[in-house]
Amino acid sequence: MSAKHADTIVMPTRKSPVPALTFAALILVLAILPAFFYPIFVMKLLCFVLFAAAFNLLLGYTGLLSFGHAAFFGGAAYVTAHALKVWQVTPEFAILAGVAAAIVLGLIIGAVAIRRQGIYFAMITLAMAQMFYFFCLQAPFTNGEDGIQGFSRGHLFGIIDLNETMNLYYFIAAVTVLSLVLIWRIVNSPFGQILRAIRENEPRTISLGYSVQRFKLAAFVMSAGLTGLAGALKALLFQFATLADVAWQMSGEVILMTLIGGIGTLAGPVVGAGILIGMQNFLATSGLPVTMVLGGTFMVCVLLFRRGVVGEILNLLERRRG
């Protein structure tokens, strides 16, 4: 119609400098952090940042609340640990094996769960993750209560010794940053737009001809795979894979991190993981009852910052602007 009129208004999506600057700042912070904190603590934090970010891909950007992500986290941790200890492959292959296991698990659990919505979806993911927990409890290769431990981290690509703390630190930091970039790309892609549409209004998305189940399954598997990467890194870091990683409490913890930080924002899971891991670390030595303090914090956060810490800050900024 009046294309002239339309032309004057279409602004091409401008390449915003904010994401690039944010990632640059993140790299800078990661370079400095080991000077102030124990590298092991920072690496643990990074594993959970990645875990929460992968989880948020599903909850924040697709609107699916999974209560079974521990299966992917812990499952990948077991496979990576097993690969290092028994198969004695180099760490990059051990990690890939862990991620592959998480993807397969994600396909199975996802294919069953996405048929349902809302609370039923959450319950099916929980039920299937619990089944996996009992499998891990019984399977011989996990060593039951003892878990898999006592293995060397090996040499990355056969060259770089990951038993050197700082080598390990740069490796984990690099993988985490690259994964966050990947998640950011997925979220801000044509595919990500469809995920958003599904989150905002599923029937409407169907009525536009999208087979939403496929998109949901794709998002579920991506989230599972990245969660597996986080679990694999954690197994590599602590040289330890245990039942705690596949237990439902782990699924609860990542939900907590994401909600406290703010769902549907990229920085939210980073902040949420920081708050939770930081508090756990502090409380562990303080003698206070950890679960109660965490529960209380969660309640305060939910009541005070309904959008999560980052969500509230963004909201405030937006209102300032206009």
Next chain:
Amino acid sequence: MTNNPAAAPADAGAPRAVLSARGLTKRFGPFTAVNNVDLDVCHGRIHALIGPNGAGKSTVFNLLTKFLKPTEGRIVLDGTDITAMDPASVARMGMVRSFQISATFGDMTLLDNVRVALQRPNNMSRQFWRSLISLDRLNRQAMELLDRVGLADMAQLRANNLSYGRKRALEIATTLALEPRVLLLDEPLAGMGQEDVEHMAKLIKTVSRDCALVMVEHNLKVVGDIGDDITVLQRGEILARGDYATVSADPRVREAYMGSEDDSH
């Protein structure tokens, strides 16, 4: 579109139905919401579905677009039996619906709302590795669609911030993006101001030249102005059908509407 030599209908005579339903019935437990409804929708015509609240109009929409499975009956679209199909496939065949309760992607901009509809036909919905900038080539088309419904200057607003009437307009722009062959609009004018109603009715009339259009509408003045075929539903059954003059003269229709509706909704 109709260059199929074997089945090309003569321009004169009865228009061929693009979408037809036979014996459509839907029961929710013991309750029959739609009972034995036949419907024929023709290219280039507006078929208005009217009736009092709870008559089953939206349920008929849900059945036609496969959002609900009919308990009984058959639905044929363009010669294909679609009774057993899923709603997304039916949409890909060119039958697109809007919803009674305004359905927009609230947290997305108007431009993005329309682009979501354009992405699928342009094969731009699966690329998770590409930047959003790649979608910019849909902008011109999206803006033209927004312009058609008078929303071009709000393209960068979030749909949540629109008034109800404007959300309806956005929904129509999103729907038109798919260039549907069959278009089903569930109360497209509800919540619009008088001026917008006129504009939108005109737009619907224009659009109907290139597709078969079914519309549920309570505004009987508009139905009288632009409706070609009218079907009146009551308690899930067809009470009357025909053109507006025939239907509005029917004493049973008058009775069904007494007190419950007025012309200027």
